[in-house]
Amino acid sequence: MSGKVLYWKGCMARLRTKHISDATEELLHRLGIDYETLDDERCCGSVLLRTGQVDDALTVARMTADQIRSGGFTDVVTSCPGCFRTMSSEYHELLGEVPFKVRHISQLLFDYSKELKRHLKPMKVKVVYHDPCHLGRHMGVYEEPRQLIKLVPGVELVEFKYNRRKALCCGAGGGVRSVFPEVALEVARTVLNERPAGVKILITSCPFCNYNFKEAKRANIEVIDLPEFLLRAWGVS
Numbered sequence: 001m002s003g004k005v006l007y008w009k010g011c012m013a014r015l016r017t018k019h020i021s022d023a024t025e026e027l028l029h030r031l032g033i034d035y036e037t038l039d040d041e042r043c044c045g046s047v048l049l050r051t052g053q054v055d056d057a058l059t060v061a062r063m064t065a066d067q068i069r070s071g072g073f074t075d076v077v078t079s080c081p082g083c084f085r086t087m088s089s090e091y092h093e094l095l096g097e098v099p100f101k102v103r104h105i106s107q108l109l110f111d112y113s114k115e116l117k118r119h120l121k122p123m124k125v126k127v128v129y130h131d132p133c134h135l136g137r138h139m140g141v142y143e144e145p146r147q148l149i150k151l152v153p154g155v156e157l158v159e160f161k162y163n164r165r166k167a168l169c170c171g172a173g174g175g176v177r178s179v180f181p182e183v184a185l186e187v188a189r190t191v192l193n194e195r196p197a198g199v200k201i202l203i204t205s206c207p208f209c210n211y212n213f214k215e216a217k218r219a220n221i222e223v224i225d226l227p228e229f230l231l232r233a234w235g236v237s
Contacts, residue, residue: 006071009080040067
């Protein structure tokens, strides 16, 4: 990256799953990536779009794009697949051209695979990766998270029966969690019950998935975000 980099945390990672944004920043710091954050970060407008509030979403999108533009940022990286989809794809439909590139954190970290591999210690554990809807089906990012997990020596990565473009939703997307919380939790429990035998850790790369799975889990399984998992392999608890 040659331009000015903004780490856009997203509402969920900034407010409800702060452990995700904290882990992401620690990983960026350890990799020597020069970035900035915004003290007054706004909403990207994703949930407004998903719930049909297009006029309000347009207003929010304009304000957010102006905020990023005025900061002189040319590269934006985010923890949230919803923010990633909205800002990298739908902003172009709503606003026309925007002067910054947006990537998901897994895409950025994949570019630093060689550097990461030098620091990751062996972990003998069986894990499964859950594809977030916005990151997978909507934006086609499937392999980068999996390749990052495979960088960790000793890790056995297995798959859900339904994965990649056929992956089941965690239940929290599209505003469902806000309007029908019990439905969201039941969907999450369904996914957790579909996990392969012997899996100890479920890895995802979405703050909404992380939050909903943790709220719903009844079984003996740990739910962890991708940067958190990589930090653990680095030796940071």
